[in-house]
Amino acid sequence: MPLSDTTPLLEIRGLSVTIPTPEGDVHAVRAVDLEIGRGDIHGLIGESGSGKTMTGMAMLGLVPKGSRIGAGRFHFDGQDLRQQAGRLRGRRIGMISQDPAAALNPVLSIRRQIDDVLRTHRDLPRAARRAEALALLAATGLPDPEKVLRSYPHQLSGGMQQRVVIAQALATGADFLIADEPTTALDVSVAMQVLALLRRLVAERNLTVLMITHDMDVIAEACDRVTVLYAGRSVETGPVEEVLNRPAHRYTRALLGALPDAVPRGARLAVVEGSFDDPDPEGAA
Amino acid sequence: MDIIRYILRRMVLSAFVVVGVTFLVFIVAQVVPSDPAALYAGPRPTAEQIEKARQELNLDAPLPARFATFATAMAAGDFGISYKSRRLIAEDLKAYLPATLELAVFSTGMALLFGVPLGVMAAARQGRWPDRLGSLGAIASVAMPTFFLAMLLQLVFAQWLGIMPLSGRISREIAISAPVPQATGFLLLDSLLAWRPDAFADAARHLVLPALTLASYPAGVAMRLTRSAMIEILERRHIAAARALGLPSGRILFGHALPNAMGPALTVIGLSFAYALTGAVLVEIIFAWPGLGRYVSEAILAKDFPVIAAVTMVVTVCYVAMNLIIDIAQALVDPRVALT
16 A cells, blocks of 8 residues: 555644634634545534534635634645645535535526536536536436436435535545535435445545534444534544444533433433533533 | 426517507597597698598597507508608608617617626625725716716717717718618618628717617616625525635636526616617707607607507517517526526
8 A cells, every 4th residue: 555545635733713703703613633534434523613614614715704724734635725725626625515405506507517517627528528427427326317417406306406416526526525514404315325325436436525514323324433523623533433432522422412312212302511602611521 | 398388478478568558558549638630630720621530530430449440550560640740650660760779779788798797896896996996887877867978978989089970870971972771770780781891880880879878877777786686696505615616716706696696687678678769868869869769759749649659569569579588588597487
């Protein structure tokens, strides 16, 4: 195995993102450490507002205007993301957006929306782009790609839309994909199919995936490793089985305890205590 | 196909509008407190002359029969004779309508061409100087009185710089020494058909100032509407998704945001086209443009009812046609429109 394959693809130490607002600075991300090996599906789990989406956005160089990014180390495959994020976006780093119904443009055909990505990132003649678009749609398990290509988003089901969004991300040719809540908008059985699809694509195409989610089931189903985020800080990281079976951090335990299955039938559901305004709450940190 | 069904439905609705306006025009003629026979008979008519005119105009026939005659004549393009000039109205329209349509189409095109891209630019640079400058320009172009802008343009481009003709549709030299044979009445088209590049360039130069004057208001409104629609669309998640896919910002603005933001601008452009058909009287007078607006305003002052009816009908058909075109354009831009 060549040396480069053993170094992590993504290496983040002490990442912080500070967004200035008229009411003062918002510390969306305070101190995140993240290390993702090649070929891994790495879960990033936390509540809404824990900074997981902003962490992903920082990797794409798409933080709100005026935001300050601080980090000890913020490297992707040896390149510093603080300078290179804009150049790597779409070339090496792709994105699978949450809520595919909103992520696709309602007035453009699927053909346009995939072709625009191919046109931007691949130097192919028209006919070859069309063939590639069909191949990508087929690779995401969509039946009748020809028909999907002619369709508009409102003519597709949620699961089909999510597959189109995945095809778009593949069309960039990127080898690292950030999947932001790829299954929240889908019902459970479709969500499981989409996760299985992602696992298969990762294996077939040598991809690496950062899976951003608030759903422990998604982590358990699809991820190899997981990092737990709380109030903008990474509080625990490790292989999925280890973290799920022997959570070291109190917040992770609280998160697992809040799953409906963890509570006896008929009892009240557990609540995760604490708030982000108080980074050291009782019962969590 | 949804879109074909949508177009057919729109066409049927348009036909209803035209029939309804025909009925209204006819009814209005009946309630106007003036005697068409007296007008038709000419100045200081005798009672016998009026009675003769009444029979000639078939005014004694029952209302439904007269409406039927009126409607069939309109449908056949037979607009009758002007009470005032005794000329065939259809002949007059052949001269005035193309002049007006040429001006309306060009000013509408200019409004789109200036208003929409400026609105996109302003939205992309929201709050910074291109936005402020564009918004100021839009307010100025909306607020400026038409006649004042017309005279200002004449002063600067015709009087001072001397690079544009002052008024008219074509230079006198061409009109007298080497006139363009009339085929369609549209000077630009006719000079192309006769392959007269000199006449084409001359006619195009004559169009610029009046078209610019008429475009000022709708361009300003289109700019403002495009700007606010674009600002809203640029906040949508699919724009963020397109950015995350690494698409270049120009393609995101014009390829992925503008199609969603075109609706309001298209609507206002359709309305301004209708306005340019007959509302452009001041512009036509200042630029000596032989258009429908002047023709019909003279007819109104003379209570020349057949002319008023004919112009109303023609403008209605043009307006309905324009609206149909815009509805179809909207449906082509946004396929969801066809579903409603």
